[in-house]
Amino acid sequence: MLSSEKNNSLTAAPRKLVIVLAVVAIVFLLTAPWVVPALSSKFWLNVISEMLIWSLFAASVNVLFGYVGLLSFGQALFFGLGAYTYAITTVHLGWGFWPAVAACIVVPTVGAGLVGLFAVRLSAHYFNILTVIFSLAFFYLAVSAKEITGGDDGLPFAAPRAELPFGWTIEFRDAGVQYFFILMVVVLCFYLKHRVVSSRLGLSLTAVRDNHLRASLVGYNVYLVRLSAFIFAGFLAGVAGMLFAIFSRYASTSYFYYTTSGEGVVYMIVGGAGHLFGPVIGATSVILLREFLSAAWENYLLVVGVIIILCTRYAPEGLAGIWAAILARLTGKGERV
Amino acid sequence: MDLIFLLAMNGLVWGLIIALIALGLSIILGLLDVINIAHGDFFMLGAVGCWFVLAAGLPFWVALILVPLVGLAFGALVQQLVIKPVQVSPSLSIVATFGLSLILQESVRATFGAAPQRISPPVSGTVELFGVNYDVYRLVAAGFASAVLAGFFIFLNKTKFGTRMRAVRLDKDMAIALGIPSNQIFMATFAIGASVAMVGGIVASPITSIEFRLGIDILPLCFMAVIIGGLGNLPGTVAAAVLISVTEGVLTAFVEPTGARIATLLFMCVVLLVRPQGLFSRG
Numbered sequence: 001m002l003s004s005e006k007n008n009s010l011t012a013a014p015r016k017l018v019i020v021l022a023v024v025a026i027v028f029l030l031t032a033p034w035v036v037p038a039l040s041s042k043f044w045l046n047v048i049s050e051m052l053i054w055s056l057f058a059a060s061v062n063v064l065f066g067y068v069g070l071l072s073f074g075q076a077l078f079f080g081l082g083a084y085t086y087a088i089t090t091v092h093l094g095w096g097f098w099p100a101v102a103a104c105i106v107v108p109t110v111g112a113g114l115v116g117l118f119a120v121r122l123s124a125h126y127f128n129i130l131t132v133i134f135s136l137a138f139f140y141l142a143v144s145a146k147e148i149t150g151g152d153d154g155l156p157f158a159a160p161r162a163e164l165p166f167g168w169t170i171e172f173r174d175a176g177v178q179y180f181f182i183l184m185v186v187v188l189c190f191y192l193k194h195r196v197v198s199s200r201l202g203l204s205l206t207a208v209r210d211n212h213l214r215a216s217l218v219g220y221n222v223y224l225v226r227l228s229a230f231i232f233a234g235f236l237a238g239v240a241g242m243l244f245a246i247f248s249r250y251a252s253t254s255y256f257y258y259t260t261s262g263e264g265v266v267y268m269i270v271g272g273a274g275h276l277f278g279p280v281i282g283a284t285s286v287i288l289l290r291e292f293l294s295a296a297w298e299n300y301l302l303v304v305g306v307i308i309i310l311c312t313r314y315a316p317e318g319l320a321g322i323w324a325a326i327l328a329r330l331t332g333k334g335e336r337v
Numbered sequence: 338m339d340l341i342f343l344l345a346m347n348g349l350v351w352g353l354i355i356a357l358i359a360l361g362l363s364i365i366l367g368l369l370d371v372i373n374i375a376h377g378d379f380f381m382l383g384a385v386g387c388w389f390v391l392a393a394g395l396p397f398w399v400a401l402i403l404v405p406l407v408g409l410a411f412g413a414l415v416q417q418l419v420i421k422p423v424q425v426s427p428s429l430s431i432v433a434t435f436g437l438s439l440i441l442q443e444s445v446r447a448t449f450g451a452a453p454q455r456i457s458p459p460v461s462g463t464v465e466l467f468g469v470n471y472d473v474y475r476l477v478a479a480g481f482a483s484a485v486l487a488g489f490f491i492f493l494n495k496t497k498f499g500t501r502m503r504a505v506r507l508d509k510d511m512a513i514a515l516g517i518p519s520n521q522i523f524m525a526t527f528a529i530g531a532s533v534a535m536v537g538g539i540v541a542s543p544i545t546s547i548e549f550r551l552g553i554d555i556l557p558l559c560f561m562a563v564i565i566g567g568l569g570n571l572p573g574t575v576a577a578a579v580l581i582s583v584t585e586g587v588l589t590a591f592v593e594p595t596g597a598r599i600a601t602l603l604f605m606c607v608v609l610l611v612r613p614q615g616l617f618s619r620g
Contacts, residue, residue, distance in 0.1 A: 069428075071428040073374075118609075118610060122609070124428075125372060125568065126568075128431065129560055133606065140598045140602070143595050144593055144599070265432055266432070298447075299446060302439070302444060305437065305438070305440035308436030309440075312429045312430075312433040316423075
């Protein structure tokens, strides 16, 4: 009893710190369309939108690696599918906004189900390579199907306009409106991710990650657990791809290439694998770094490369891991916060 | 028919070059348990290194000696600095090599420039081969690549060091228990893998356009060779590299290059699902 009381009194200060930080972040995100242009320029509002989208993409990689222990270098496949589903349904099929969005949820999720059927059966190395190969197959397919995808030039479209009930509309031409739409979708997806990883399924994910042999022996169906994670990750990547297409009014074949997957992996590792907000921290810090460095130095990716290597060596749990370690030291507790 | 012969020959030359890269990829995966995403960039460094040597006014053969030697040292350094600290975790090591890949590409872009460059082959002219005039340099390149491949297998199978490498690949713990200096073996394996990929880059440099993205484009093909040949099956990897490259080459007579690539990818998926041990491995 004594020790727990001691812990409680010590956690009070850091817990307050976390709450203050969270409130600041929420207030900032909700007022960004007015605050950010007033402080600097509208450009930064778009940068924040971009950070939100890439956070979501990194979250997709995180679901697989951080929670179930599968490193996928092929999430670009579902990102690209999300982006192209939106572009193709609106440009070629003339669908409205909401039906297109529905398709953007269905197509990557179903795609992840199909790829997952094959991929999650394989052991680690084969899984890594097979996910890359599947995304490459779609990359080449997209490049060769010029009439549908625009080939190397990509598929541009006009700023979307979404009809709401009572004659209201969402105009994506307005950067602020677009920002709120992206924020809403990303927050919703992170809430969903939180619900999934803290559910019974989430527990079975970490059980499989930590020891898949033991997990299978105590009765978990490792194949099904991995497949569920793969499908959920595909859904998240697909939504991120759709948002990025809407945001940039463009779908590009390069979204399918393994270097796009690599970006998601980098954000996740820098931010912290296995932490709910790791991808957000990673995407935010790397993109901030990019915006500041790229203005000064063309070869800023060199710095990003060095950071990745330093991260794998000294901070394998990323910035979120460092933060958790600092909090643990402050509270005198050894466990993750 | 002439066209198909020509495409098959070109495919053979590229297949042997890809085999050089894929071999390194395979031994690094087999011994160090690392999927080296930067391996294509070692190939690119070889080509760029060759360009720098020629730009300095030195002849081609100097590049052929100098660049792989530098590559050996560079590979050893990279293994010590980047790979060794994260070798315990295969997933982290993949991420580290992705970072390495960014560093290598950006360093080359900063020094060599973003524009593609071409160099002229050290030997020019054509010879008549089955009624087709064929580029002499490509034949020399194929011969040289085959010689390096043969040298690699002799090294692996006939020397003491090669035997130790095979021992570590077969059973790491047992090899360490028997006193084989595994750290040296890991370093040497990575260095040799990097160096052989650079040889591939030098050989390929006169028949391709040299740029910092060269590695990104060739890496997927090398992975396919490793998978189709079977993980750990080195002769199988060479055979698969040549098979993929010749097949894709011949297919381009009938379909677009991307179509040929899709066909290879589908073939690889079938191999993965039906014969995950590889096309050329038993059991």
